[in-house]
Amino acid sequence: MKSLAELEAIRKATLSRINLRKEEKGETTRVVIGMATCGIAAGARPVMLAFMDEIEKRKLTHVTVSQTGCIGMCRLEPMVDVILPGKEKVTYVHVKPEMVPRIVAEHVVNGRPVEEYTIGAAEKN
């Protein structure tokens, strides 16, 4: 027998799990990871798993993690796009799993891109 509060908790937890099945209506934040051969070879899979872990830990309901192919800048892989609803796409390059918690905390949750990891910063060097 579950109490009303317990049912509500199940509702919330399950919603975060099945939320990605809703059609995107511009309310979801999308994390898109380059997973072509170049990306995978450069270590994109651990990065993606790190994103999924972090999102689960924080119980974020409006974030989806998806993959995309090669966009041509293989030397910058692993590359990750973070797209907040209604905002410009921000592209991170040379992403490592240890960088993921900061990207999620500062950008996905608080909306402030981590400038030093972005493609803009990489191009300056």
Next chain:
Amino acid sequence: MEIYRAHVLVCGGTGCSSSGSATLIERFNEKIAENGLEKEVKVIRTGCFGLCEAGPVVIVYPDGTFYSRVKPENVDEIVTEHLLKGRKVEHLVYTDHATHEQDANKALEDITFYKHQKRIALRNCGVIDPENIDEYLAMDGYKALEKALTKMTREEVIDEILKSGLRGRGGGGFPTGLKWKFTYNSVSDQKYVACNADEGDPGAFMDRSILEGDPHAIIEAMAIAGYAIGASEGYIYVRAEYPIAVKRLTVAIEQAREYGLLGDNIFGTDFSFNLFIRLGAGAFVCGEETALMHSIEGKRGEPTTRPPFPAVKGLFAKPTMLNNVETYANVAQIILHGADWYNSMGTEKSKGTKVFALGGKINNTGLVEVPMGTTLRTIIYDIGGGCPNGKKFKAVQTGGPSGGCLPESLLDTPVDYDNLIAAGSMMGSGGMIVMDEDNCMVDIARFYLDFIVDESCGKCTPCRVGTKRMLEILNRIVNGKGKEGDIEKLEELAKTIKSTALCGLGQTAPNPVLSTLHFFRDEYEAHIKEKRCPAHHCKALLQYVITDKCRGCTACARVCPAQAISGEVKKQHVIDPDKCLKCGACMEKCRFGAITKM
């Protein structure tokens, strides 16, 4: 609980199951494990998506990519390309019937088939895993029950349903709220709620789909109904021919019990409610309410006269409230969003949405849910995609064996209970069987009457004997032995049966004959007077002839099973009508279009 980055939804409805979706699920799991993706990708078996024509259907989220007619060998490609590398497999993507586009990035709701739909009863079908109560809960499941039990009085619940304008979706269209109210008003130590899931109409499968795709919606609604009328027990009468539905319903009831959503003192209130499943053996008459209740009691499934109505004396002689599956599927949403939300949709006297099962000569066979008042044309052409192979539309049969056939001139009728009755048919359970120029309307009437004669329980004479006599006349007509006066005799019998039969089955049995007589009387007359079937369908009135387009290739002569075709090589062949079996094999074989039906 684990987060997955991608969900692969595979339709597990009866339609897609029969086109092999179970094998797909196995193969997906195998391939996903092989590629080490089992922690990232989850495969879920859902209920019906509605587009059965394109089955088996697979949707990959979060992209929302809609793959259709997926074969087991395609699974490898979807896993290695889409799931592993993020590249959509374009050539497997569903092709929109209206735009002929194969657009992998198109959202599901923008596809022409779904664009005109409004899914309330089918809201969770194809979205959630029906065997997982948590997913139903996440879609606001059991919130309506919570609201009813903790914030509403029994009278308020009934008022809300009354105000919503919801009418019985099983066919009759009786106001649901009134039924609830009558049962509420009956005084008794024990009352029952019951669910009619004995979907018997040929061509209707929405109830099955709801039970398969969203069983908890029915459980929740029945519990709400139980609270409102004061019943502590409910019965779901479901036909044994729906094994997947029965299984999922059983699982769902167990889960609901485990969570305390069925059982004693639900949510700590003094309301207790339990549900039981009873299997029907597939007798059409058991969809009639009194026969259904006799069957639940373990008696012979035969109707009895009303009154007393079930609201006064029903199951086990106690007041009983019986609703159809689709009716229940709307209840939780009405309680949750309010009667005004619901009655803002639809027409003046028919509110909300209705699910239709599209079948017959139509491109997109499947289930569609549209607001009441949508025209037949929108349903058949925009959503259904019209008749296949460029054939001309002739009629649509609505309402199953109790309904009628509507011709092209009535296609702009907005569909609701009253309009369909005015047009000479009825809503029925919502089956829509489309017929094209190749269908003979006399034969269609004969088909439905044949069904009725098979399914008549035999208790009352008009139905048992009357329909049999009508069938004999129709058989005579399609066999070319129709006589002057047959039409009048049919009409007389129809009138008598309608006014004297005991239950709904008999009272509506002549409808297919009457409506085809009304709209297609010329076809009956052609059969009887000219011994001709205008649709070239009735075998006895049909002749295959070889025209001068024949090149004498002998293909037809070789394929004929009766050796009825003769002729020299490179010369026009001839069919001997006495030997011809009218199987049509020669016509299919001919590459020159030289064989025609007359």
